[in-house]
Each structure stands twice: as structure tokens, then as C-alpha cells.
Amino acid sequence: MKSTTSKRSKKAVTAAGKSARTAAKRLRSAKTVASPAAKRQAGTRSKRIPVRKGRALPAGFEAIERFVKRWALPTQNRRQARRRKSTTAELQDFYDDMLPVLPSILKHVDTFPLGELPQASQRLFFLALSLAEVAPHIELYRGDPNVPYAFEESRFVAEHGEKIG
Amino acid sequence: MATATGELVRRHRWTQLYPELGQGPIPTEPYVSEEIYQREIELIFKKSWLRVARVEEVPEPGSYKVKRLHFANTAIIIVRAKDGVVRAFHNVCSHRGNTVVTETGDETFGHNKSAVLPCRFHGWVYGADGTLVSVPEEDRFYSCFERGHNGLTPVATDVWEGFVFINLDPRPLHTLAEFLGGYAGHFGGYPYAALTECYSYTTYLDCNWKIGHDSFSEAYHVTTIHAGSFPNVFSTGLADVQFFGPHRTCAVCLNLTQAPTKVAVVAGSVHRGSLVQKAAERRMLPPSINPSGRHDFAFELSTLFPNLLLHVAEGIWFTHQFWPIARNRTIWEGKYYVRAAQTNSQRWALEYAQVLQRNAWLEDTQTMENTQKALESGAKRYLNLQDEEILIRHNAHVLADRLAAAE
Ligand code: FES
Ligand SMILES: [Fe+2]
Numbered sequence: 192m193k194s195t196t197s198k199r200s201k202k203a204v205t206a207a208g209k210s211a212r213t214a215a216k217r218l219r220s221a222k223t224v225a226s227p228a229a230k231r232q233a234g235t236r237s238k239r240i241p242v243r244k245g246r247a248l249p250a251g252f253e254a255i256e257r258f259v260k261r262w263a264l265p266t267q268n269r270r271q272a273r274r275r276k277s278t279t280a281e282l283q284d285f286y287d288d289m290l291p292v293l294p295s296i297l298k299h300v301d302t303f304p305l306g307e308l309p310q311a312s313q314r315l316f317f318l319a320l321s322l323a324e325v326a327p328h329i330e331l332y333r334g335d336p337n338v339p340y341a342f343e344e345s346r347f348v349a350e351h352g353e354k355i356g
Numbered sequence: 357m358a359t360a361t362g363e364l365v366r367r368h369r370w371t372q373l374y375p376e377l378g379q380g381p382i383p384t385e386p387y388v389s390e391e392i393y394q395r396e397i398e399l400i401f402k403k404s405w406l407r408v409a410r411v412e413e414v415p416e417p418g419s420y421k422v423k424r425l426h427f428a429n430t431a432i433i434i435v436r437a438k439d440g441v442v443r444a445f446h447n448v449c450s451h452r453g454n455t456v457v458t459e460t461g462d463e464t465f466g467h468n469k470s471a472v473l474p475c476r477f478h479g480w481v482y483g484a485d486g487t488l489v490s491v492p493e494e495d496r497f498y499s500c501f502e503r504g505h506n507g508l509t510p511v512a513t514d515v516w517e518g519f520v521f522i523n524l525d526p527r528p529l530h531t532l533a534e535f536l537g538g539y540a541g542h543f544g545g546y547p548y549a550a551l552t553e554c555y556s557y558t559t560y561l562d563c564n565w566k567i568g569h570d571s572f573s574e575a576y577h578v579t580t581i582h583a584g585s586f587p588n589v590f591s592t593g594l595a596d597v598q599f600f601g602p603h604r605t606c607a608v609c610l611n612l613t614q615a616p617t618k619v620a621v622v623a624g625s626v627h628r629g630s631l632v633q634k635a636a637e638r639r640m641l642p643p644s645i646n647p648s649g650r651h652d653f654a655f656e657l658s659t660l661f662p663n664l665l666l667h668v669a670e671g672i673w674f675t676h677q678f679w680p681i682a683r684n685r686t687i688w689e690g691k692y693y694v695r696a697a698q699t700n701s702q703r704w705a706l707e708y709a710q711v712l713q714r715n716a717w718l719e720d721t722q723t724m725e726n727t728q729k730a731l732e733s734g735a736k737r738y739l740n741l742q743d744e745e746i747l748i749r750h751n752a753h754v755l756a757d758r759l760a761a762a763e
Contacts, residue, residue, distance in 0.1 A: 267707070293622055300700035308700065316700060322619065323708035327715055330617035332584055339584050341718035342559070349714070350556035356703065 248318075249299060249311045255288055255318060262321040263314040268352035270317075270324040275344065277325075279334035286329040289322040306356060320356075370597050370746040381738035382752040387564045387731050393683040396755065397427050399762045400662050401680065402524045405535045407664045409434045409520040412549065414442055418471035418484060422447055422457045422464040426681040428524055432511055433457055437484035438471050442515060444522045445486050445508035449475040456482065456508065462558075462687065473508070482508050516540060518549050538600040539660060545642040546668050553696040555710045558689045561721065563728035565663060565678040565686045566751065571720055571727075572665050572676050573657070573747040575608045581723065585716040588614035589632050592652045594744055602754045604747050605658035607646055619708060627702040628671040629694050629709030631655055635670035659747065661754065671695060684728055690717050 246259040262285060264270045274282065296319045300312060308316055332339050371379045386392045408423050413434075420435035431447040433456065447455045454477040457464060468474075471484040481490040486508040491497070512523040514532035517540075521532050533540065561568060571577070575591040582589065595607040612632065616624060624633045631654055638649070645668060646653040655669035665676040672694050679687040692713055697703035730736075741749050 267711075290618060293619070297622070297626065297701035297704060300704070303700065305697060305700055305703060316704070319704050320707050323623075323704060323711050326617070326619035326708065327585065327712055330619060331587060338715045338718050340581075340722055341584075341715065342721040342724075344718060346559050347557050347714065347718060347721075348559060350554075350558075 247311050248315050252315055255292060258285055258318055259314055263317040264321060265317060265355045266353050267349060270321045274324050275336055277336050282325050282328055282336060283334060286325055368743050370743050377749050377753055381740050383738055384731050384736050387566055390683050395759050400758055401427050404662055405521040405523045405532050407519050408432060408522050411442060411515060411518045411520060418468040420466050422459055424459060424462045431459055432522055434520055435484045442520055443486060444511040444513040446511060448509060449480060450488060450506040451478055451480050486510055517544055539603040542605060542644045547640050548673060551673060551693040551695050553694050555692040561686045561688055561724050562684055563686055563724045564684055565680040567724050567727050568678040568686055568688055570748045571724055574745045576744050581719050582716055585712055585719060586632050588612050595650060597746055599750055602661035603659060604750045605656060608654050608657050609650055609652040610654040611652050623705040623708040627705035629706045631669055631672060639670060641670060
């Protein structure tokens, strides 16, 4: 599968363990302490543009930046394929760190009009969409990366499968 | 004794309400017989009104959709003309029979600004009303050739509540309104067009079209088949079963026995997109739906004969449609309509609701090919239906009656 994310950055993930509360607190002050990346993107109205470069997320979400390369995927088909190719441990790891920040993510993306997210926020939104894809497998299917006792997933063709967002 | 009788009445309430359907098993033969399949195609599919589009799919003059109907070896162009009317034609050129619109799959969409349909082969041009408007080198054809007699072959078309229907019978026995009968009153007035976000899935299934129809026509399977995706959902039975000629409807009632999952709670707080999420209040259901206001009402499940399952709920409507290709091969189309997101968080909530619904449909379709394979063995001559499978019983009766009447 071709990847639209950047080459793996070797930089250490600085804030991987930050708590959700810290993340939420930082989000509230995000407007004043926006990262350089966020500032650069301010004012660029990137409508439905897939993530091409970089792994930066808006300030306050450093803790989940480690998931960008793997899970900030622009289409449902790609999120579904990634979920199916993941191990239970990978799904659980993603779910565990995403769940606490989900409300902050939704609050953040709603500071922009529908479909008009700057790049870093768009990446963050793609992560949340991946959580929507992954959540049933942790919450309902006991970690099974596939839908248990189901029709072969790849045979279902989704009209929106390649739609970005 | 009175209570025991009461219990029996309750348990067998539907066949007691509709005694003409009987209580016996139904034959397996219609699911496997080539001869019955051919008769269903000739006597039912080629003579019934069939939903082939929504008006929103052909929004402007010159917008068209071409839908291949394998069972009839044809494809239908559904096109809106400058007069705003949606018409349908066979996708066959009057010159040497090429397809006028080049199809790229079972469904092909396009738009022509001048609202004409040109054939690529030699450039004959048809108006969106089907008339042949231009023929290159027309003077080289002979005096017996008349442009006015060589329009596209029309197909009977009509629209109800934004659903575009066609009838392949050159002279349909009934108008669409006659065909729908009381069904139109029951399902009219729901704001179909207001719920514009459509999630659409399709697949090919190695099974008879009725196996698909049957699997989606009961709630008996919810606790077993959907133990994965809807573990907290318990079917409390059907309500308000009604038949309108060949059409049928009922309410599916569900109790949510456990709290929703953490992510479902977040999604549910942002937008209504899931069938297993309690609707806050009645806003859009017409009074004919859930007339007693049951609190466990989840959605209305109906079959618009022969092949469209239409469901309505508060804030959600969805369809399953089964298109026969062969005795044991069927196209399934599942379409799920919700109110479009206004915000990014609503967009996210819809993604979650719809992913879970897709997974439930994956659970539903899982049994279909297995059932066909098993029935092909010939080991069973009959299927046993319980009272809550009354819609399947009704379908079997309607089909048998229609085929018998044609004898
Ligand atoms: S076949 Fe269509 S123009 Fe010749
Ligand atoms: Fe089901």
C-alpha cells in the first residue's frame, strides 16, 4: 500500500506518556502557545488534503504523535486495511492512548469549519477516524483485528472507501 | 387456562392475525431451482416496478445514471432532461446497437452540459427525452430511415418520494401508484431527501436473491449473529406487522440491555447515526410508523416487493436491495442515510456509527453463501419458520401465488 506520510522521523517521541489531562489543559491554551508548525498552517485552508509531510500534531497532542505514521490515514479503506493488518497488541496500544484524548480532539477539530482543517489538525482528525475504525475491535471483539464470524471484509466495496476524510 | 391461551395467542400472534399464510414449513425448492428462478425473472422482475435510483443521483438536466440489470441482459439510462423530468431508456443505440453511454461497471454516473446523450461509435446524438436529435451524414441514409422513429427505447419510469422506479414491461399492468398501494401511504412523508449523507456498500453474493431478502427480514438472528457488534441489543419482537398487497412491513423493537461502550457514548453525544442508540424524541417519523409510540421501537423494516428492503428510523433510513444475476448469484446493495455532518466532530461520530453498521452487515452477509451451499445439497425439502419470521412466510406465499397465477 502506498503511504502518503513522510519517511520515518528518527526523533524521539518526547511526550509519549503525557496524561490526557495535561493534553486537555494544553489544548485550552493552544491558541496562545501554538507550535511553529501550527502557526505556519494558520490561515491556509487545506480542504480535504491528505497528509503528505510531517508528523506534527497541534500543540497539546504530542503524546499521540507516535501514532501519526501508522494511523493518520486519509481514507476509510486504508484505515480498515491497517486495522486488519495490525496485531491485537497494536490495536490495544492505539486505543488505550487515543481514548482519553478523544474528547479533546473533537473539541479541537470543531474550532475549524467542517472539512477545513489545517494540516496538523487534519492529521489529528485522521487519527480520531482510525480510532472509530479500531474501537469496536477492542470494545466488542476481544481484540480480534477482523470482524469475527463475518463475511470477507475485502469483498464489501464501499462507495466512500477512497474518499478523503 | 385463560393465561395459557393468552400466551399461545401472543406467541403465535402473527399467523393468527394472518391465518391465510398458514403455519407450515416453506419449500426449499425456490432457492435452488433454475426453472423457478427463470419464472421469477420473467413474471416478477420484468413486470414489477423496481427502485433503480434516487432523484438526488441525477440532480440536474443532463445528469444521468446507467444501471446494469443483469437479470434482464440490459442496462438502463436514468436521465434528467431540460424539462426537469427523469426518464429511463435502454442503453442501446438505434444505429448499430452500441451502448450509448460507455459503462464502467454496474453503475455509471455522468453529466452532459447540453443535456444530450451522444453515442461514441458514430456520433448519433439523443436528447435526454430520448429523441434522436442528430445523425452525422444523415443524407446518406435512405428514405426509409426516419429520425423521429429512432429515439432511444423508453422504459416506464415514475418517481415516488424521490425514489426512481422503472418497469421493464413495455406496457406495465399497473401504474407505480397502483403498484405501491397502501405502502405509499405508510412510508410517505418521511424526510428521505433531508438525510443526505449516504454510505453505500455493494458486493456479489453466491446465493439466491431470496436468501439475502430473508436474512434481513427478521430480528430472530440479532442475539446470535450480532453478538459481536450489538452485544447489548436484545430483540423484543416485531410490532405492527402489515401487508400491502405484495409489500410487507413491521417494526423491529430492541431493548438495550447494557450501557453502550465508551466510544459509542462519545459518538452518541455528538450526532445521531446509529440504530442502536436511543433516539431522543420523535421528530421525523410519520404517524403511521410506530403508531403506539413504543419506547423500544428501533426501526421500521419493510419489503417493497420484490427486491427492495426499506427501513426508516428517527434520523436514519437505509435500504438493502438484491439484484439477481443467476439462480445462485446476487448483487447486494446496502445504503445507509443519515443527516449530513455540520461539524468535524459530527463527521467523526458518523464514521463510528457507520463503521459499526458496516460490521453488522458483514455479520449479516456471512450466512448467505453458506445457506445457499447447504440448500444445494437437497438434504432439506422444507424450512421451518417461527412466528417472528412472518415476513419471510409472506414473501414465500406472494411469490408462489404470483407464479401460480401466471400458469
Ligand atoms: S452505434 Fe451508435 S452511432 Fe453507431
Ligand atoms: Fe442483522
